[in-house]
Amino acid sequence: MIDEALRELEHYLAEADGRLDPAVEARARELLGFADERLRAGEQTVVALAGATGSGKSSLFNAISGTRLAHASPKRPTTAKTLALSFSATNGPLLNLLQITRRHEAIPPTSQLTDVVLLDLPDHDSTHLAHREEVDRLVRVVDQFVFVVDPQKYADAALHVRYLRRLAEHRDVISVVLNHADELTGGDPILAESPDSLDDQLQQLLRGDLRLDPRVARVADHLRGILADDGLHDVPVFVTDAIDGEGVDLLRHHIGRVATNKRATQDRLAADLRNLADELRRIGGRPGAVDDGAVAELNREVAVAAGVPRLAAGVRKSVQRRGAMLQARRAGDVPQLELPSHQVASAADDARAASAVRKFVTASTVNLPERWREEARRRITAGPGARLAPRVDAAMRAVDLSPLEAPFGWGLARLAKWLPVVVLVAFGGWLVWEVVWGSGEFAPKLLTIVAAAFAGTVLVSLFGDWMLRLSARRAERRAARALGAAVETEVQQVIVDAVRAELEAHARAESALQRMTGILARG
Incomplete structure (x- = not known):
């Protein structure tokens, strides 16, 4: 019975290593070591x-x-x-x-x-x-x-x-x-x-x-x-x-x-373990879990701090600028899309990301025992938290935005813009011929067609501008999603997984403590 209880205590200490009050952890390890030696010393x-x-x-x-x-x-x-x-x-x-x-x-x-x-x-x-x-x-x-x-x-x-x-x-x-x-x-x-x-x-x-x-x-x-x-x-x-x-x-x-x-040693050690278990239960805290809403908020804050909205807006402007040039010139004369450069985050951006990490870790670990909670916050913010910014920066630089340089609809917009012009020139020439050399029989109809073509040119031009803006905004959203996904992956691996590891370690420790308590209660 004591052997089983000591194994559970060993499991508890393995999970809680460095996360308990040093005096409590020292007493627990001292008891574990002494009990093992005492049992081996004989009855x-x-x-x-x-x-x-x-x-x-x-x-x-x-x-x-x-x-x-x-x-x-x-x-x-x-x-x-x-x-x-x-x-x-x-x-x-x-x-x-x-x-x-x-x-x-x-x-x-x-x-x-x-x-x-x-x-x-x-x-x-x-x-x-x-x-x-x-x-x-x-x-x-x-x-x-x-x-x-x-x-x-x-x-x-x-x-x-x-x-x-x-x-x-x-x-x-x-x-x-x-x-x-x-x-x-x-x-x-x-x-x-x-x-x-x-x-x-x-x-x-x-x-x-x-x-x-x-x-x-x-x-x-x-x-x-x-x-x-x-x-x-x-x-x-x-x-x-x-x-x-x-x-x-x-x-x-x-x-x-x-x-x-021949139960004196067992009874004495059982009493010591019960005392220790009572103390550990008093400081045991409550189960914790990572809130999905808190994760989403963390992702948003880190993405903003990393410049995702700025970069996505830059993509929109570049796409819109190149689209306008394509409408005005032949495609072969237009330079490639110039995507916005990725700038290193400022001190204010780093502070914003660090603040978001601290807020998330604090909210996620609030149910842990006081010492465990403080140690978890220190470990995560000083360890994974310090590595988050460079990893996010590298991940965003690795995102390939080249598929965004020719959004869907540009070719259609160019075709739609030039078709009324062709109609206007053709039927305008016919109208001139009818007025000057012809009988003038088709002049009213041709005049209507030319006016319609002119109006169509204006409307298509407006439609092309709208299509261009729509395509640019779509490119902005796609860029934001791609960059945001890169940020979320790093946040998940660096921060969220670290917090979950702390909560899972606490849950495993509490399970071991409950098993130890049950073993001692059975006596």
């Missing part, structure tokens, strides 16, 4: 005893282990460096991972402790910063915590605020021991009566109905209430007298059962 259960100065933590360590390895002092901290006691052959890779150098081996007092590594941590309230840092470090990585308190300082804020409240999600791997319970009874037994077996005692303790001396029970109940306020409801609370050994067998039995189940 030994690491149980850490933590407590304040004078709580009897080291004495309890000795009582549980049946050794005198831990040095106890009621007045000052004596554990400067963590002590590790293995009840089987020392697991070097495991202790190396935990960075523990003080290592001992001992015969287990019970067979249940064979796979236990018992740690005696420095006092968490030590005046030495290095001691507190050691506790802080190991609390984040050991499999089971046993926090040792005493009747005088069990409500100490240093323990509850700095440690226990922060470990609420790890309550399944935490136990609390009220040590020195004999101080409450004045030497009387801690237990009101002895049940038949340790299993019976443990079940009663877990249910909260273990029969304790009333003086001890009041303090234990108060301690359980404080723990519930910390979010640690149902955490087992043991009562012991480490010196006389009362209650130690029950605590040892509990530790042994945890180790025998």
